[in-house]
Amino acid sequence: xxxxxxxxxxxxxRFSSRPDFAERIAxxxxxxxxxxxxxxxxxxxxxxxxxxxxxxxxxxxxGKSTLxxxxxxxxxxxxxxxxxxxxxxxxxxxxxxxxxxxxxxxxFQDPMSSLNPRKRVIDIIGEAPLAHGLIxxxxxxxxxxxxLVTVGLDPSMAGRYPHQFSGGQRQRIGIARALAVKPxxxxxxxxxxxxxxxxxxxILNLFMDLREQLNLTYLFISHDLSVVNHIAxxxxxxxxxxxxxxxxxxxxxxxxxxxxxxxxxAEIPRIDRRHRTFQTIKGEIPSPINPPSGCHFHPRxxxxxxxxxxxxxALRTLADGRKSACHLNDLERRPDFDLNEKxxxxxx
Amino acid sequence: MMELKxxxxxxxxxxxxxxxxxxxxxxxxxxxxxxxxxxxxxxxxxxxxxxGKSITGFSILGLVDPPGRxxxxxxxxxxxxxxxxxEERLRSLRxxxxxxxFQDPMMTLNPVxSIKTHMIETVLAHDNVGREEALARSIEALRMVGIxxxxxxxxxxxxxxxxxxRQRVAIAIALLHKPxxxxxxxxxxxxxxxxxxQILSEVQxxxxxxxxxxxxxxxxxGVVAGLADRVAVMYAGRIVEQGTVDEVLDSPxxxxxxxxxxxxxxxxxxxxxxxxxxxxxxxxxxxxxGCAFRTRCDYATDMCLKEPPETAGSRAHRWRCFHPLADxxxxxxx
Numbered sequence: 001x002x003x004x005x006x007x008x009x010x011x012x013x014r015f016s017s018r019p020d021f022a023e024r025i026a027x028x029x030x031x032x033x034x035x036x037x038x039x040x041x042x043x044x045x046x047x048x049x050x051x052x053x054x055x056x057x058x059x060x061x062x063g064k065s066t067l068x069x070x071x072x073x074x075x076x077x078x079x080x081x082x083x084x085x086x087x088x089x090x091x092x093x094x095x096x097x098x099x100x101x102x103x104x105x106x107x108f109q110d111p112m113s114s115l116n117p118r119k120r121v122i123d124i125i126g127e128a129p130l131a132h133g134l135i136x137x138x139x140x141x142x143x144x145x146x147x148l149v150t151v152g153l154d155p156s157m158a159g160r161y162p163h164q165f166s167g168g169q170r171q172r173i174g175i176a177r178a179l180a181v182k183p184x185x186x187x188x189x190x191x192x193x194x195x196x197x198x199x200x201x202x203i204l205n206l207f208m209d210l211r212e213q214l215n216l217t218y219l220f221i222s223h224d225l226s227v228v229n230h231i232a233x234x235x236x237x238x239x240x241x242x243x244x245x246x247x248x249x250x251x252x253x254x255x256x257x258x259x260x261x262x263x264x265x266a267e268i269p270r271i272d273r274r275h276r277t278f279q280t281i282k283g284e285i286p287s288p289i290n291p292p293s294g295c296h297f298h299p300r301x302x303x304x305x306x307x308x309x310x311x312x313x314a315l316r317t318l319a320d321g322r323k324s325a326c327h328l329n330d331l332e333r334r335p336d337f338d339l340n341e342k343x344x345x346x347x348x
Numbered sequence: 349m350m351e352l353k354x355x356x357x358x359x360x361x362x363x364x365x366x367x368x369x370x371x372x373x374x375x376x377x378x379x380x381x382x383x384x385x386x387x388x389x390x391x392x393x394x395x396x397x398x399x400g401k402s403i404t405g406f407s408i409l410g411l412v413d414p415p416g417r418x419x420x421x422x423x424x425x426x427x428x429x430x431x432x433x434x435e436e437r438l439r440s441l442r443x444x445x446x447x448x449x450f451q452d453p454m455m456t457l458n459p460v461x462s463i464k465t466h467m468i469e470t471v472l473a474h475d476n477v478g479r480e481e482a483l484a485r486s487i488e489a490l491r492m493v494g495i496x497x498x499x500x501x502x503x504x505x506x507x508x509x510x511x512x513x514r515q516r517v518a519i520a521i522a523l524l525h526k527p528x529x530x531x532x533x534x535x536x537x538x539x540x541x542x543x544x545x546q547i548l549s550e551v552q553x554x555x556x557x558x559x560x561x562x563x564x565x566x567x568x569x570g571v572v573a574g575l576a577d578r579v580a581v582m583y584a585g586r587i588v589e590q591g592t593v594d595e596v597l598d599s600p601x602x603x604x605x606x607x608x609x610x611x612x613x614x615x616x617x618x619x620x621x622x623x624x625x626x627x628x629x630x631x632x633x634x635x636x637x638g639c640a641f642r643t644r645c646d647y648a649t650d651m652c653l654k655e656p657p658e659t660a661g662s663r664a665h666r667w668r669c670f671h672p673l674a675d676x677x678x679x680x681x682x
Binding site: 166201204269270276278281284285 | 397544549567570574575608609612619622623626
């Protein structure tokens, strides 16, 4: 299990608009400010081992989708390296680059906007393997019908258009399309967020079945902690472009180390949490254009110290093997987070 | 909970039917919904997309546009029938005694008007007060929903606020006239967990303080479990089960409710296959006869071809099913 499939090292991604000619002159003359830069990712290290499911969790704007796209090769990083099976992605060329791209497929949130409405299902799923020479034209129908069965759809539906399917069925088509080029690694970007609860359960079960049948590796990106808790072996928590904690699902969910993880866990709505008095971490998620100094979480953190305002905490491996980026770990006696409702109420 | 028993019933919906007459046929979005709400009570209305939960909310406010129409039933708001009330009367109630909060505040706030204009106009629409007083009340409402420095922020425009702050503004507007009833349609669905929690905590506090009735429409059983006193589960235009949160979530009688609870990942062992409800919700134009859930139900028999009547259990717990789950069957659920 130490076989690393994909790895990013010190990856950063910044987005900014390119000033046009007039703006460049204005900036040069000091009449206009530099265009704002969005720091989507800020020095992220992550390993995905072969055969494992890594859950990537965070709130909006934390960079989880950007990281997924960089690993999948859809976006180039501004800084840092992406290794796929030990080879830096940018050094790949020709046949090898193509194989690496095919080997990683991405499944999006909204199947309606990621499926071409003017194509039949057989072409949506069959186009890529045909174009890449994985199958012959004569094999296309049988190949697509096979895939439809794999994802739990009726093979006789191959001639239909996307609008003739329900949301859950469309997501299955999106999965079949990704599987059509025989990938080993799937990046699922909020792939079940838009579905109803009963359908979510069906698709999650499908992901777990496929993992067993096809030996897949997953990067499962979601804002929904309970979904990630269920499906992931290892969980990565992101906040404003940085990884704040990383560990096995049991470590993260049963005994969080980072105050942000603890706060997130305390906020998950769950059926067994009745008649709650909602207690919340204060403040809004800051803008990635102008992130806070030091630890990005310090303005909202109940345990923030002076050091947190000045110095960025490093993501360090702790005694139990997990990683956490928090200065509290350097204290002799770190404060306890009480995940228990009652404790939280009494504390306030 | 004790005071609720004696509290005034502010809303009583009986056998409400809202149908849409489309060229393809009649869509029975709401098909016989009955519910009651007392002062200070929070009712969670839960269902999947297309179950009719939002249309139920719109119907109470008389906001259903053609080709939709109320075709039957009754809506008593503090004893007054709303279904055949004049548009004038409804206007005087909407935003005043009954307020609504929508899912996407960007759609409900006018992008070219400042928050101040929105709020002052809302006050003046129903109360004959000066602008000064209207402004003071608006600032007070913003303060109540936890917006800091309301005196300066009230001058801002909707785009200057984040999603969570916009939703707070929408709630503040709904609170301006201290309504008796608020209908909230998935108001936190688009928000992040930490922000959702903040909004829920404000709403909960305000309901308790002012004794408003709140109908919280949501697809998320987890949110409703934490927030509501009672819950009603909708499927295909009908309430299939309702009762107190503890009754419904601890001992669901309808197989659909049990299925919903079972398919939540938190209810299952980590990594195990989730319990799932097979199939998908039927198309609204083409719902099965009798019990609409029977095509997806493991317990369905020929009996289910007829429409199941409402069965009353203990206290407030009621369900519509010929084969309600017994306590013994519930033990097999997680």
